[in-house]
Amino acid sequence: MIVDDSLIIRNKISRSLLVKFSKVSRAENGEQALKMVRAEKPDVVTMDLTMPKVGGVEAIKKMMEIEPTIHILVVSALADKATAIKALTYGANGFLCKPFTDVELNEAIEQILKIKLSS
Numbered sequence: 112m113i114v115d116d117s118l119i120i121r122n123k124i125s126r127s128l129l130v131k132f133s134k135v136s137r138a139e140n141g142e143q144a145l146k147m148v149r150a151e152k153p154d155v156v157t158m159d160l161t162m163p164k165v166g167g168v169e170a171i172k173k174m175m176e177i178e179p180t181i182h183i184l185v186v187s188a189l190a191d192k193a194t195a196i197k198a199l200t201y202g203a204n205g206f207l208c209k210p211f212t213d214v215e216l217n218e219a220i221e222q223i224l225k226i227k228l229s230s
Contacts, residue, residue, distance in 0.1 A: 112136040112151070114144040114170065115159040115186070120209070124157050124186065127213045131220070141170030148174050153181065155220060158203065160187040160194060168198050175202035182223050186211070 113124045113135060121137045128135045136151055138144035142164040144156070156174065160167035171183055185198050188209040195206050204223035207215060 112138060112144065112147060112153040112156045114138045114141065114156060114162070114167070116140055116162040117159070120159070120186070123213075124216065127216050128155075128157075128220070131217070141165030141167060141173075144170055145173055145177070148177050148181070152178055155182045155184070155224070157184050157186045157207075157216075157220075158198075160185060160189045160198060168194060168201060171198050171203050172201040184219055184223050186216075 113121045113128070115121050115124070116139055125135050125137065132155070136147055136153060138147055140162045145165065147153070158167045158171060167185065167187065174181055174183065183203040185195065185203045185206045186209060187206070189195065199206065205219055207219045
């Protein structure tokens with residue numbers, strides 16, 4: 112699942128992830144993503160931090176309560192280290208800075224899957 116308020120970013124990530132995953136869902140904000148997590152139980156989520164309604168950090172915290180085995184990669188241009196650390200504390204498995212390449216995204220997804228599988 113891709114959670115980002117930018118259609119351009121959702122499309123970019125979707126093109127890359129459709130190579131590895133059979134289904135890719137998209138949400139424009141954390142509120143929409145939480146509803147989708149309850150219904151779809153995705154394996155992997157890419158999460159922006161700065162979004163309207165429910166932001167990324169709060170969405171991560173709630174997602175982990177709903178589905179504790181979910182793999183979450185934060186994908187954000189946010190330079191605030193404290194917020195990034197909070198996201199990781201709440202359960203995110205990794206962080207990728209915008210802008211990013213398809214190679215960087217795929218490597219980050221592979222890395223969070225390895226970390227989660229080995230724990």
